Amino acid sequence: MSKTKLPLSPYYRSLTLNMTVAIIVVSFIPVFLVGSTIYYNFYASYREKVYAHLEELVEKHRQQIDAFLVDKLADIRFLSRNLGYANLSDEAFLQSTLASLQRNYRPVFVDLGVVNGAGQQVAYAGPFKLTEAVYTETDWFQQAMNKEYVISDVFLGLRRLPHFIIAVKNTINGEPWILRATIDFVAFNDLVENIRVGETGFAYILNRRGEFQTKPLIDFVPSEGCYGHFFDCEKELNDGVTIAEREDDDGKENIYVTALLKDKDWLLVYRQESADAFSDLRRAQFISVVIFIVGGVSIIIMASMLSIRQVGRIKEADRAKELMNEQVIETGKLASIGELAAGIAHEINNPVAIMVEEAGWIQDLLEEEDFARSENLDEFERALKQINTQGKRCKEITHKLLSFARKTDARLQEFSINDLIEEVVSLSEQRAKYAKVIITPQLDASLPSIQASPSEMQQVFLNLINNAVDAMERQGGEIVVASRREKNQLVIEVRDTGPGIPPANIDRIFDPFYTTKPVGKGTGLGLSICYGIIKKMGGDISVDSTMDEGTTFVIKIPVREEHVG
């Protein structure tokens, strides 16, 4: 069988494709389901964890900031109530009060001031020269006059620095007065600035107008919408912590965690880029995608390799089956031809016998005197003899044909190998003659008989001789069939002067279905049948070939001791 790889026919190609697709689908579905389930669960729980963490963080800070504001307000209210307008409007006393506050709270309180009902600051303690300042027009003053106390938004005010004010209203003799304290922006800002998570997470506070109440870590304009003007969508913001993810104008996905502060006046906003908040998740996602791709690619490679190999095997098996079928058909054909030939041979014997006998009868009659002096007597006799001889020749031919057509009989018989070889040689001679091949037996006459199946042995030598004739069909040549004895075995060599067997093929020539003959000419079974027969007898068959010189098959058959001598 030629080893060159032929391109696959469409049938095998589609078989390969179907197998590959089936393996890929079957492998991918569970991988995909398991992968996506695990990923979804991991994603959900991780997200929940991140959210919970951020909510807790914001809630804690909200409480902290609220507590800070409440504390500071309580301090000022305490001062206002307990020290009274008389004391506090004395600037020296106010100074010492501020000093004692600053001692207790570090520089949270920047200054203190007492403002009368008309908005005129009557006493001031602090680093700025604001003693005579008038606050009539300011928001906080107006609010403080209506309410008991007020905590203002952050503003620049007269001092041109961001700050905010806690103002507490009291009355003396029916006249309202206000004690106001400025809270240091830096100290307040620290409370919020401390909230830092990851690389992009930071917090800030907005008032109802969407203005910063703290200095954000990054300079940016608060986006429009709920967090810019949370006022507009207050309904969405409940008392607790709200968490939402949305895309900003710059196209980045951000997490916003918000909580209302200061009687819902302020909004504490924590902002972090989603990518940053979920960076671990993203990494896990990346790794799983990489694993999925690598796994997928290897599944595809494996699937296609597997199917190519399997289809190769199927193809080989199909081919073997096809050859087997061919062989079966061939055998059947041969068998019927054999039967036909046997029938014809048998039938021919009768007319030939009659012809020979009739010739004999003429001969008998010729011996009678009437013809004795005939000039042509010799010719007649010669012709009759010829008829007789040719009749016998016919008999021999039918004899050979019949002995060959007899069914292969595996029964053991004792026979002379030399006789069998001669029989096979004479059978093959006719064909060999057409191929200009001469068959020469070189037989050792002293060989003992062997115990074997004659028809099987006949098949072995027929195969070898036919192969040799086939090999030399083009240029002609010589076949020598030699027998001899070596110790306890008979050695029979079939040597030809053909082109030889290429070294690449020589290891495979006894393999079933291995043939170098054109398609339809050989089944690749001949030599493997020979091999099987000889091995079954406990013998050995080997081959030796030289390119352009010839090939020798050597058969060794053991001789049983009782036949020796």
Place this chain on the structure above:
Amino acid sequence: MPNSVKLLLVDDEVGFVDVLSKRLSKRNMVVTAAYSGTEAIQTLRKQDFDVAVLDLKLEDMDGIEILKIFKKLVPTMPVIMLTGHGSEQAAREGVASGAFDYLTKPSDLEDLVAKIMQAVKREK
């Protein structure tokens, strides 16, 4: 020869039987031809023969069958089987069943005559 050999020749090939009868008669034998198994058996019932030459394949009966009947009717009469090569096995079987010998067709007349004489001599 003072006593000519009485021979029963059984074969369904008419041409063969006729020419063989003539040739054997010429060699001082009295040949009675039978062209079928039944005819042969009937003839044998009526007449005695020194020897029978029997084809192995007849249209109506199998040669071996006829041989067995011959042996029952006249156990002492030798029977020579004639056969085409293909039924050599059957001929050997015939020898095993009591035939004197067998010859394959076409055979030399001299061989046949020799076999017949051999059979007759052994019988006598």
